[in-house]
Amino acid sequence: MDGLSDKLDKEVISTRKRLIDLNQKSLDVIADILQKDSKAPFSVQLTAARDNLDRTGYKVPEEVKVEHSFITAKDIEELNENSKDVNTDYLND
Numbered sequence: 001m002d003g004l005s006d007k008l009d010k011e012v013i014s015t016r017k018r019l020i021d022l023n024q025k026s027l028d029v030i031a032d033i034l035q036k037d038s039k040a041p042f043s044v045q046l047t048a049a050r051d052n053l054d055r056t057g058y059k060v061p062e063e064v065k066v067e068h069s070f071i072t073a074k075d076i077e078e079l080n081e082n083s084k085d086v087n088t089d090y091l092n093d
Contacts, residue, residue, distance in 0.1 A: 030052055034052075
């Protein structure tokens, strides 16, 4: 089994190297598409621009985390009492 795993690892590394070699060409294509005088359809230009922004850290968040809590009347009373203690301590210093 180790031989099979080694072969897969080598294929993955080989594939990654080939993709890395294509990076500059890919960037050149995107740059050409984004030129004002490009004959590429607007939808292609928009997709290229969006992909570029996504890959450089400006991707729209895919999920929004919302946290909330409920404050009861008792919680408010406790907060008010605690703030009185803090204010008193501060004024006495």
